[in-house]
Amino acid sequence: MSKQEKRKAALIFAVIALVFMVGAILTGGGSGEEETIQEVMRDAVLHDINKVSLLGMEVNPGLLAGVIVSGIMIVFALICRIFFIPKFTMVPGKFQLVLETAVGLFDNMAKGNSKINGFLGAYIFAAGSYIFTGTLFELFGVQAVTTNGVSISLPAPLSDINGAIMMGCLSYLVIMSGGIAGNGVRGIGKTLKEYSLPISLSFRLFGALLSGALVTELVYYYSSLSYVLPVLVGVLFTLLHALIQAYVLTMLTSLFYGQVSDNTPKPPKEKRHRKNKKTITSTETAEPAEAAAA
Amino acid sequence: MTGIPLNIDLQQIMLHLFNFTILFGALYILLYKPVKDFMAKRTDYYADMDKRAEDALREAQTSKEAYDEKVKNFDEEARTERANMNKEVSEQRERQLAQAKEEAEKIVSDARTEANREKDEIIASAQKEITEMVTGAMEKLTLEQSASDAFDQFLDAAEAQ
Numbered sequence: 411m412s413k414q415e416k417r418k419a420a421l422i423f424a425v426i427a428l429v430f431m432v433g434a435i436l437t438g439g440g441s442g443e444e445e446t447i448q449e450v451m452r453d454a455v456l457h458d459i460n461k462v463s464l465l466g467m468e469v470n471p472g473l474l475a476g477v478i479v480s481g482i483m484i485v486f487a488l489i490c491r492i493f494f495i496p497k498f499t500m501v502p503g504k505f506q507l508v509l510e511t512a513v514g515l516f517d518n519m520a521k522g523n524s525k526i527n528g529f530l531g532a533y534i535f536a537a538g539s540y541i542f543t544g545t546l547f548e549l550f551g552v553q554a555v556t557t558n559g560v561s562i563s564l565p566a567p568l569s570d571i572n573g574a575i576m577m578g579c580l581s582y583l584v585i586m587s588g589g590i591a592g593n594g595v596r597g598i599g600k601t602l603k604e605y606s607l608p609i610s611l612s613f614r615l616f617g618a619l620l621s622g623a624l625v626t627e628l629v630y631y632y633s634s635l636s637y638v639l640p641v642l643v644g645v646l647f648t649l650l651h652a653l654i655q656a657y658v659l660t661m662l663t664s665l666f667y668g669q670v671s672d673n674t675p676k677p678p679k680e681k682r683h684r685k686n687k688k689t690i691t692s693t694e695t696a697e698p699a700e701a702a703a704a
Numbered sequence: 705m706t707g708i709p710l711n712i713d714l715q716q717i718m719l720h721l722f723n724f725t726i727l728f729g730a731l732y733i734l735l736y737k738p739v740k741d742f743m744a745k746r747t748d749y750y751a752d753m754d755k756r757a758e759d760a761l762r763e764a765q766t767s768k769e770a771y772d773e774k775v776k777n778f779d780e781e782a783r784t785e786r787a788n789m790n791k792e793v794s795e796q797r798e799r800q801l802a803q804a805k806e807e808a809e810k811i812v813s814d815a816r817t818e819a820n821r822e823k824d825e826i827i828a829s830a831q832k833e834i835t836e837m838v839t840g841a842m843e844k845l846t847l848e849q850s851a852s853d854a855f856d857q858f859l860d861a862a863e864a865q
Contacts (some may be wrong), residue, residue: 456711464719473723481728482796487734495738500746513739535736536728567720576720697815 414584433631447631454623455460455569460556468557472570478552479544481566512539519660525667526591530667533584534660537577541659545619545652548626549644568655569619578612581663585670592671600670607666611659618655622648 411419445453453459457470464474490509498506516538520531544567551563567573585607589597629635629643 449727458711467715467719469716469719470711470713470824476720476723480723483727484730484770487731491734493824495735495742498742500749509735509739510743513736514743517740531740532732533728533737536724536731540724540727553730570716570720572716573720575712576717576724579717580721580724702834 422482431637434636437488447628450627453625454565454569454627455620455663460553460560460562462562463557470570471554471556471562471564472567472573474554475547475552475564476544476567476570476573479547481540481703482545482547483559490694516660519664520667524588524592524671525668526588526671530584530588533581534664536583537663538656538660541568541577541615542614542652542656544620545648548623549648565623566619568615569623571616574616574619575608577615577659578610579608579612581609581659585663585666589665590672591613592673597670601666604666604670608703611662615655615659618651618658622651 413637424497449459457472461468461469462471462474463469464477469599494505494509502510513535516535517527517531520534524530546568548566551562554564555561568577575594585597585604586601589601593600593657626640626644629639
């Protein structure tokens with residue numbers, strides 16, 4: 411490409427970008443500002459205003475998002491199963507490598523943390539994939555109509571408190587199942603010792619994803635912030651916390667699972683010897699030493 | 705709105721749980737298990753290949769050791785064989801020499817005996833011939849003498865008559 415052609419292409423790109431910006435400014439001030447930012451944020455946390463209809467039930471948008479994410483993932487898995495997995499080769503291609511790396515990552519994480527890891531690997535694979543895909547889902551801004559007739563973009567499924575509680579409690583139950591598999595009834599006791607775990611797992615996930623959602627809402631609410639900044643906030647941050655949250659939950663689950671399912675007997679504790687307060691003189695210590703030497 | 709803070713709804717938690725359970729089952733059956741099975745198959749395949757290679761290597765090592773041993777033994781054997789052969793050749797040579805010597809001696813001795821015998825024979829034959837010649841001459845002489853004697857005797861007899 412010559413220098414003149416390059417200049418021409420850059421000019422066309424700049425004109426197109428300018429047209430989009432003008433279009434955005436001219437069409438702004440519509441539906442986005444029907445709610446105040448306080449209302450938007452409150453609703454993002456509590457989901458008490460905007461509800462969507464799912465099979466005749468009024469549910470939070472997060473649940474609808476969860477169903478859509480699950481549907482997409484199942485269709486993807488089905489396509490992989492039918493078209494790609496039968497064509498797997500001993501020397502993997504690019505797509506095969508991606509699938510194998512994803513499965514191998516969670517499988518190795520399970521194997522590295524617990525001896526009993528058959529179910530754990532499958533669980534953290536599903537949970538990690540769900541968290542990652544669900545978090546990325548909010549990037550696409552899939553639209554849904556609320557029962558009030560307002561159009562909203564669907565959030566990440568786990569930014570809904572109910573979804574986060576489900577994931578936290580289910581992870582706790584999986585950890586407990588590991589305890590039972592490894593230690594029987596004692597495993598339940600070991601798991602119950604970590605009674606704060608379901609709450610911490612749930613609210614960590616909820617807090618992380620909600621904060622992402624809130625920042626994104628905040629940025630997109632004001633049109634003046636909608637240029638350049640969303641590239642960082644919307645895409646980069648979402649990608650980052652999708653990865654981080656998926657890793658954190660799966661890592662914590664497998665760590666606690668390994669901890670409660672561990673059935674290796676503890677080494678016997680050494681009895682503490684009381685220190686003799688009486689000071690031993692050098693002559694007293696010399697006697698047993700001499701006896702031992704003899 | 706329920707009395708539970710943060711709008712927590714048990715029904716929606718259950719719906720989330722149901723949704724995730726289906727997702728878990730589908731992902732396990734459609735993706736996780738087949739990929740893991742394939743990975744296990746490949747691990748087995750390469751482990752098997754590795755094992756076969758190790759076996760072949762071990763076999764080659766054993767063969768090499770056996771070969772080395774054989775070569776080592778062969779050298780030793782060849783040395784012993786050569787020594788034995790040399791010894792045998794040397795013995796045989798000695799034996800043949802002795803035999804040749806013996807034969808030569810025998811030939812010489814036979815030749816000498818034969819020569820002596822022939823010499824004796826020749827001498828005897830010469831003696832015989834000489835004797836015969838002398839006897840003949842003597843007989844001739846004697847005969848000539850006796851004829852004249854007989855004639856003389858006849859004449860004497862005739863004269864006497």
